[in-house]
Amino acid sequence: MRTIETPENYRNAPLSNPRSIDDYDCRFPEKYNYYDRTPIGFLFSERSTEKVEPTYISLEVDGITYSVPSALADLVDEINDSKYIVTLENDWDNLGAVPISKELYKKAISFLLMYTIFIYKDDNKTVLQSPEINPCCNGSIDLSWSTVGARMLINVKFKEGRYLASFFGYPNSTKLPIEGLIDMDNIDKDIALWMKKLK
Amino acid sequence: MDEKAEVATPNCPWEIQTITDDDFAFRQVPVNLRETHRTRKIPTESSFALRPNEDSLSFNLKAIIIDVSKNFKLMSITHTSSGKFVEVTAFKIFEFQINFLKTIGKFEAITHTPQFHGAPSPIGKPNNKSHLSLFCGEFNEGSRVQLKEYCMENDCECQFDINSIREEIAELRARSNDTPYHNYWEF
Numbered sequence: 305m306r307t308i309e310t311p312e313n314y315r316n317a318p319l320s321n322p323r324s325i326d327d328y329d330c331r332f333p334e335k336y337n338y339y340d341r342t343p344i345g346f347l348f349s350e351r352s353t354e355k356v357e358p359t360y361i362s363l364e365v366d367g368i369t370y371s372v373p374s375a376l377a378d379l380v381d382e383i384n385d386s387k388y389i390v391t392l393e394n395d396w397d398n399l400g401a402v403p404i405s406k407e408l409y410k411k412a413i414s415f416l417l418m419y420t421i422f423i424y425k426d427d428n429k430t431v432l433q434s435p436e437i438n439p440c441c442n443g444s445i446d447l448s449w450s451t452v453g454a455r456m457l458i459n460v461k462f463k464e465g466r467y468l469a470s471f472f473g474y475p476n477s478t479k480l481p482i483e484g485l486i487d488m489d490n491i492d493k494d495i496a497l498w499m500k501k502l503k
Numbered sequence: 504m505d506e507k508a509e510v511a512t513p514n515c516p517w518e519i520q521t522i523t524d525d526d527f528a529f530r531q532v533p534v535n536l537r538e539t540h541r542t543r544k545i546p547t548e549s550s551f552a553l554r555p556n557e558d559s560l561s562f563n564l565k566a567i568i569i570d571v572s573k574n575f576k577l578m579s580i581t582h583t584s585s586g587k588f589v590e591v592t593a594f595k596i597f598e599f600q601i602n603f604l605k606t607i608g609k610f611e612a613i614t615h616t617p618q619f620h621g622a623p624s625p626i627g628k629p630n631n632k633s634h635l636s637l638f639c640g641e642f643n644e645g646s647r648v649q650l651k652e653y654c655m656e657n658d659c660e661c662q663f664d665i666n667s668i669r670e671e672i673a674e675l676r677a678r679s680n681d682t683p684y685h686n687y688w689e690f
Contacts, residue, residue, distance in 0.1 A: 385541050395584045397533040398593060400554050436543060440552040448548055455652075457548050457644040472644035483645055 379434045386437035401441035411467050412445045412460040415488050422491050432502045454501035515619040524602040528562035531594045548647040559636035567633035571661040579672040582627025596661045608645045611638040622686045629684035
């Protein structure tokens with residue numbers, strides 16, 4: 305009978321401290337890219353045992369700083385892009401539009417972040433698509449979503465001495481519309497549940 | 504019985520026209536408001552919000568203004584509230600079928616409302632024989648979503664090269680209020 309012999313320079317892994325592949329971090333270290341891969345395989349490094357905390361992005365809106373989960377980076381980008389809204393002057397559309405007040409803008413952004421972050425935290429890190437943030441010629445602000453799952457438009461305005469958010473939406477599956485007012489200071493869980501269709 | 508035709512204002516020389524479902528209307532929408540890199544599909548819902556003191560949305564009846572170039576020319580000799588001529592390159596024009604406008608959720612009426620300010624009318628304030636008013640209450644979110652979706656689904660943007668009428672625009676502006684638009688719309 306033929307036997308397989310162990311080569312002289314072969315050394316068994318120490319059995320006293322067995323390791324599985326899960327103990328290794330197989331991702332490319334940041335200092336390498338794909339083309340640094342060697343012909344014999346990936347570079348392995350030991351996985352860090354430190355607990356990874358979710359990272360946050362700092363967002364500053366007219367003196368108020370928000371801490372936003374980094375998974376919502378696209379929303380932060382949209383908000384940063386919308387900051388021009390408060391710089392619009394009288395007649396900004398050449399047809400008689402009125403400016404949008406800083407207070408209204410801040411209220412709209414605060415409202416948007418409140419709902420988006422709540423849904424992210426409450427529903428296993430569900431990330432809603434970022435809405436378009438558009439100024440209206442009457443001094444109000446539109447938040448507009450058009451996603452695979454649903455359509456929604458929220459208009460934030462100052463009317464009769466208070467801030468209001470009115471909405472219209474429908475799921476694309478049924479097109480059955482819903483509309484009404486949303487509480488701007490507290491989470492309406494029914495609305496938040498519906499808004500999960502906007503992911 | 505011979506009924507007297509209704510007119511928009513006592514001195515308006517034009518009769519109110521009946522608008523049929525098969526007619527079309529143009530609406531001009533501002534486009535280059537955004538100074539940042541994220542793109543927008545124009546029009547947005549905000550393009551259909553009412554301005555302060557407006558109770559209806561303005562359109563131009565295609566049967567009277569005939570073509571898009573006239574709509575752009577009319578805009579080009581109109582003053583903004585700061586007294587400058589409107590920059591027409593900052594606008595796009597969209598075409599709507601009247602039939603559709605009547606299906607908007609809060610639809611109340613669509614009326615021919617010609618605007619006559621005199622003959623000649625003041626510089627920067629031309630007459631508009633083709634003006635239409637669409638009444639849909641406050642144009643709430645549902646109505647504005649419907650208008651935007653119509654544009655997206657029907658590709659109703661009127662393609663037009665503004666450069667092709669640049670010289671005519673310059674000439675019209677040079678004529679102050681001595682143009683057909685400032686008089687009785689006899690072209």
